[in-house]
Amino acid sequence: MLRHPKKKHRQYLYQGDPLAAPPPPELETILERHRGRDDALITVLEEIQNHYGYLPQRQLQYTARELGLPLSRVYGVATFYNLFHFTAPGRYMVRVCRGTACHVNGSRQIIHALKDKLAINEDESTPDGLFSLQTVACMGACSLAPVLVVNDNTYGRMSPESAVDEMEKLKRENAILDAEVRA
Amino acid sequence: MELKLITANLGKINPSSIDDYLAHGGYRALQRVCDATETVSFTHDLKAAGLVGRGGAAFSTGLKREMAIRAEPTHPYPAPEWIPERYRYSSSFVVCNADESEPGTFKDRLLLEGDPFCIIEAMTITAFLACATVGFIYLRGEYPLAYERLTHALRVARERGYLGKRILRDDFAFDIEIRRGAGAYICGEETALFESIEGKRGEPRAKPPFPTDKGLFQRPTIINNVETFANIPFITLEGAQAYRRYGTKQSPGTRIVCVSGAAQKPGAYEIEMGTPLRYVIEELAGGLKPERTLQAILIGGAAGVFLKPDEIDVPLAFESLDAIGATFGSGAIVVLDDTAKMWGVLLRLARFFRNESCGKCLPCQIGTQRQLEILERMTQGRSRKLEQTDISPEELRLLRDTGAVMRDASLCGLGQTASNAILSAFDKKLIL
Ligand SMILES: Cc1cc2nc3c(=O)[nH]c(=O)nc-3n(C[C@H](O)[C@H](O)[C@H](O)COP(=O)(O)O)c2cc1C
Ligand code: SF4
Ligand code: FES
Numbered sequence: 276m277l278r279h280p281k282k283k284h285r286q287y288l289y290q291g292d293p294l295a296a297p298p299p300p301e302l303e304t305i306l307e308r309h310r311g312r313d314d315a316l317i318t319v320l321e322e323i324q325n326h327y328g329y330l331p332q333r334q335l336q337y338t339a340r341e342l343g344l345p346l347s348r349v350y351g352v353a354t355f356y357n358l359f360h361f362t363a364p365g366r367y368m369v370r371v372c373r374g375t376a377c378h379v380n381g382s383r384q385i386i387h388a389l390k391d392k393l394a395i396n397e398d399e400s401t402p403d404g405l406f407s408l409q410t411v412a413c414m415g416a417c418s419l420a421p422v423l424v425v426n427d428n429t430y431g432r433m434s435p436e437s438a439v440d441e442m443e444k445l446k447r448e449n450a451i452l453d454a455e456v457r458a
Numbered sequence: 459m460e461l462k463l464i465t466a467n468l469g470k471i472n473p474s475s476i477d478d479y480l481a482h483g484g485y486r487a488l489q490r491v492c493d494a495t496e497t498v499s500f501t502h503d504l505k506a507a508g509l510v511g512r513g514g515a516a517f518s519t520g521l522k523r524e525m526a527i528r529a530e531p532t533h534p535y536p537a538p539e540w541i542p543e544r545y546r547y548s549s550s551f552v553v554c555n556a557d558e559s560e561p562g563t564f565k566d567r568l569l570l571e572g573d574p575f576c577i578i579e580a581m582t583i584t585a586f587l588a589c590a591t592v593g594f595i596y597l598r599g600e601y602p603l604a605y606e607r608l609t610h611a612l613r614v615a616r617e618r619g620y621l622g623k624r625i626l627r628d629d630f631a632f633d634i635e636i637r638r639g640a641g642a643y644i645c646g647e648e649t650a651l652f653e654s655i656e657g658k659r660g661e662p663r664a665k666p667p668f669p670t671d672k673g674l675f676q677r678p679t680i681i682n683n684v685e686t687f688a689n690i691p692f693i694t695l696e697g698a699q700a701y702r703r704y705g706t707k708q709s710p711g712t713r714i715v716c717v718s719g720a721a722q723k724p725g726a727y728e729i730e731m732g733t734p735l736r737y738v739i740e741e742l743a744g745g746l747k748p749e750r751t752l753q754a755i756l757i758g759g760a761a762g763v764f765l766k767p768d769e770i771d772v773p774l775a776f777e778s779l780d781a782i783g784a785t786f787g788s789g790a791i792v793v794l795d796d797t798a799k800m801w802g803v804l805l806r807l808a809r810f811f812r813n814e815s816c817g818k819c820l821p822c823q824i825g826t827q828r829q830l831e832i833l834e835r836m837t838q839g840r841s842r843k844l845e846q847t848d849i850s851p852e853e854l855r856l857l858r859d860t861g862a863v864m865r866d867a868s869l870c871g872l873g874q875t876a877s878n879a880i881l882s883a884f885d886k887k888l889i890l
Binding site for chain 1: 559560561562564566567600601643656660717790807810813
């Protein structure tokens with residue numbers, strides 16, 4: 276029988292129920308407040324994401340079990356809404372508005388400039404974990420078009436150059452923060 | 459004309475101070491309702507005032523309220539187990555649709571950030587008349603400031619006895635919960651919004667049953683847009699006659715329009731119904747930048763239609779827009795000047811609908827994808843001279859067919875209107 280020489284077979288052996296242990300304490304506190312309420316699923320997912328930065332697979336499995344829901348329901352909801360992600364995003368979530376108003380004011384050039392600057396595509400993060408890039412359909416700030424949103428801060432009337440400048444500023448800001456943390 | 463009926467408080471009062479709101483006539487309408495000996499007249503008044511929904515569908519708000527009040531209770535008591543305990547005893551619900559995500563629309567955000575108590579008061583009035591004890595504000599997740607202000611306003615209202623038990627009288631209890639959307643345009647559709655509050659995927663339900671019969675948790679539900687609610691305190695206080703003094707005969711009152719795009723002074727302006735579009739663009743929004751000419755106007759958001767430059771004199775009221783085949787929609791007005799590339803705008807719109815279709819029903823799930831592909835094929839390889847392309851008649855027929863199928867066979871408004879703007883651009887020869 277041909278076998279891949281490096282394949283670790285032990286890895287695939289059944290090692291007992293991975294969820295046999297109770298949920299980790301931080302998850303427990305989130306779930307505790309909502310146990311048995313399936314209408315709170317979206318709120319729970321939001322809180323999990325706020326805590327971990329994204330939705331880890333294991334945590335979703337715990338959620339399903341503790342709320343008494345099928346795992347498919349949890350994943351169905353989590354994948355439906357744009358807010359949730361399944362991999363860790365960058366520290367700065369950069370969202371470029373591509374709505375009609377921003378489009379006619381040149382948001383296309385902005386997203387291109389940012390893609391070049393950060394060397395990533397939409398829905399990707401930079402390798403240093405600093406930036407993630409996303410596009411959105413409208414941020415409700417159309418009178419400031421074109422609009423760029425970093426985490427919760429809105430930057431209006433951007434141009435490709437000023438958008439790239441903002442990235443530089445954030446990078447510097449982050450370097451300062453890091454230095455402070457180390458000090 | 460610009461007329462500040464519902465935006466009068468914006469920027470004038472401190473949005474986090476209930477005393478300021480009270481000093482500007484706040485909660486007088488609720489007081490009046492709670493003191494009244496009979497309440498039918500308020501709903502009659504609302505119907506007579508002719509207020510229609512500002513969320514897009516333009517359905518009579520008074521009729522909606524009346525239908526919900528008259529609806530048969532759907533569940534016998536005690537209520538079924540699957541309804542979470544704290545909602546089980548509300549015989550109906552009042553929901554405020556603040557999931558504003560129509561591209562080009564930002565009026566709801568301004569209202570919620572500038573005058574949160576007004577919306578809370580309007581919901582409380584509605585709840586009193588409809589005997590609801592629980593209300594929801596479904597707020598768009600991307601509005602952190604509105605969330606902060608609303609949370610604060612709700613807390614203050616609770617402390618001051620305008621929410622909670624015994625509001626202004628012994629037998630009236632009502633409270634409001636905020637639910638934040640998680641980034642899905644379709645959750646603005648009323649039944650999808652209910653699904654989302656119930657903790658499910660935000661997929662629209664088939665109608666009927668309508669929300670006034672079986673809405674949230676299968677109970678009769680009154681759902682209105684933020685701007686619709688903002689009109690309610692005025693009508694409750696002043697009556698239908700006073701309200702009908704403003705606007706046109708068929709569309710009384712005012713409307714907040716959100717002007718964006720190539721205008722000099724983009725922003726939200728409250729206008730009297732019937733104000734010509736030209737006045738809004740040239741006077742209020744300061745016209746175009748110098749040396750630019752008008753190419754087109756997209757009115758009503760992504761699901762709206764394009765207007766040609768020579769249609770700029772149309773009065774902004776439901777009936778006159780209907781007459782030229784346009785809709786008021788969400789009140790978004792996007793101005794396109796000659797530097798805008800029409801093809802690019804159409805591709806953006808098609809991409810928007812492709813991305814936002816929830817995928818529950820086939821005509822829209824497949825149709826929005828085909829629509830985008832057809833447009834991409836039409837523009838392929840011609841990125842430099844897009845404005846002069848010849849469109850092959852077969853492709854155009856296919857595009858129209860796709861649009862017709864989506865309009866006739868889709869489950870909800872998203873699919874039904876996904877081709878409106880795009881086809882209107884072709885019909886009006888805006889891209890030849
Ligand atoms: C795809 C779609 C998106 C919608 N988005 C919104 C929205 O963001 N805000 C809103 O108030 N109504 C929205 N509506 C309209 C609602 O379904 C509903 O008609 C409205 O909330 C009723 O309130 P009204 O009577 O005050 O207009 C949307 C409808 C559809 C079909
Ligand atoms: S029309 Fe589109 S958005 Fe509406 S239910 Fe069907 S697939 Fe979903
Ligand atoms: S279109 Fe960009 S904020 Fe509305």
